[in-house]
Amino acid sequence: MSSWFEERRADKVADAEEQRRTRAFEAELRREERRKDRDEERADKAQARRDKALRKQARAARREKTLTPGNVYRKGTLLLVAMSALAAIPAQVAYFVKKSLMLLPVPFALEGAAWVMAAGVAYADERKLPAWVRWLLRAFCLSAAGFAARINYIHGSEQGALVGWGLAAVTMLGPLYFEVRQWVITLSAAISNPRQQAEERARRKHDRRRRRHHRDVAKVADRLVSAAPYGTLKPEEAWARAWAIVHGTTEPGMTPRMHAWAVKSAAALATAQQPLPLDSKTIRTRIEGRLHASAFVLPTASGTPLGMTKSAQVVTDLPPASKTREKTPVKPARRQPPAHRRSKGDALPFHPIAKTVAADTARKVTAVNGHH
Structure with missing residues (x-):
């Protein structure tokens, strides 16, 4: 009996545990669903914000593209x-x-003629027709507009001169504004690539300068191009051939005169770079040049400096004779002492610079003679 109650109690406990697990699982499912719903709602709101920002950016881009100076000018005109x-x-x-x-x-015919001719000018610019076609269309446009302005002036003058001039000006300003608009658009399209335009301008300037500096070559090149079949000979190839025909060389810019000049300059450079022969005459010339270039004085025993004389070894101690004649009578001079004679020890020694030059000369002479 007790075993039945125990089993019954165990079954109830198991059922309660199963129900608890079921409720917990269902609660977890509900929480997961709510979390997913919140995530989806958050994602939808974020996507809506992104879409709104993209639409705003697109409107700003369209507005910026629409309100550019070019569009404002074209549409305003x-x-x-x-x-x-x-x-x-x-x-x-x-x-x-x-x-x-x-x-x-x-x-309506007058105004239509003026505007049709103005549109014809725009079409001629677009198709790059000859200039005379565009100017003819401009003349027709201005003629029709001028006649209409004259009619409006006559009609407006009945109300006053100011009214007449105002109507005439308004009639003429429309075609003029349209023509200026077309002119600005054409120039803007022409300078869409400024680097390429600058390169083309520089090339044209170079061609004009080259033809002006080398007229003979330009004439021969033109004849070669005209003689060859159309499109078979390029201008640069024709110029190279013409240069070879006129000047006899394939190197651009070189002529017989310039070749002779280059050879003469090369020979002069080779001569200047050739070293001088080291002989006794050259050595003597160099020594004398260094001696004359050195400005120095030799001291005496009394401390008075003496200048260099013709003989660098012997210096007389006699005072120099006076070159001017004295005006007052002079008593007979005493007996002059005998002329100075050289004796051992009275000559001054060599100067240090002279010693250095002499030693250098001896070494060079030895090297020239083949001794070491």
Whole structure:
């Protein structure tokens, strides 16, 4: 009996444990679902913020692209042109209708002719047609615009001179603004690559200078290009051949005169770089040059410096004779002492510089004679 109750109690405990585990698992599932929902909501909000930022950046980019100086100028010019046409046509319509109702199409024909010719100028610029075509279209455009401005001036003068001049100016400013706009656009397209344009300008300048400096070669090169089939001989190849024909050399820039000049300069350089022969005459010349270049004095026993004389070894101690004659009478001089004779020990020794030069000369002479 007790075993049955124990089993029953164990079953209840097991059921309770199973229910607890089930509830814990379900709670964990609910928490996981809520966490996933929060993550998804957070991701959706982040994506929404990113999308909003991207849309904002796209709008800013479009605005920046739209509000560039070029776009503002182009669109603003078109707006001014449209306003000019809207101001000019009613005055012309009023003028011609007052004359006759059958003249109603004339204002539209005048304005249409002016704007069609202006568009023709733009098309000619785009297709890079000859300049005379563009100037002819400009002349037609200005003629039609000028006639319309004259009509508006006559019609506006009835209300006052200022009104007439204002209508005429408005009529002419539209085509003029459009022409200036087209001119600016054409120039902007031409300088889209400034580095390439600068290179082309430098090349054209170089070609003009080369043809001006070498006219004979340019004539021969032109004849070679014209004689060859079209496109088979390039200008640079023709120039190289013409240079060889005219000057006899394939090196650009060199002529017979310049070759002779180069040979003469090379010979002069070789002569200048050749060393001088070391003989006795050269050694003697160098020694004498160094002796004369050295300015020095020799001391005497009394301490008075004496200048160098012709003989560097013997110096007389007699005073120099006076070159000027005395005016006062002089008593008969005493007996002059006998001339000084050289004796042992009265000559001054060699100067140290002379000793150095003599030793150097002896060594060089020995080397020249083949002794070591």
